[in-house]
Amino acid sequence: MAGGTKGRSVKRRCLACGRYRVRGTVIRRVFLCRACEERLLTTGVNDPEYDHFVAGLRKVWPEFR
Numbered sequence: 001m002a003g004g005t006k007g008r009s010v011k012r013r014c015l016a017c018g019r020y021r022v023r024g025t026v027i028r029r030v031f032l033c034r035a036c037e038e039r040l041l042t043t044g045v046n047d048p049e050y051d052h053f054v055a056g057l058r059k060v061w062p063e064f065r
């Protein structure tokens with residue numbers, strides 16, 4: 001049996017988009033993939049997607065505004 005893929009590429013589920021990604025940031029045990037992190041920072045309050053992000057974040061991060 002060949003061992004194979006024992007890598008460091010542990011995938012975690014992004015809170016915002018729900019996809020499993022390797023790269024991202026963990027904020028208070030909440031994982032945000034790189035794309036969503038940047039998205040969140042660049043998305044304006046007027047953007048409909050912003051609500052989606054915030055709603056997801058608040059589930060685990062009540063203080064997030």
Ligand SMILES: [Zn+2]
Nearest residue numbers: 014017033036
């Ligand atoms: Zn994401």
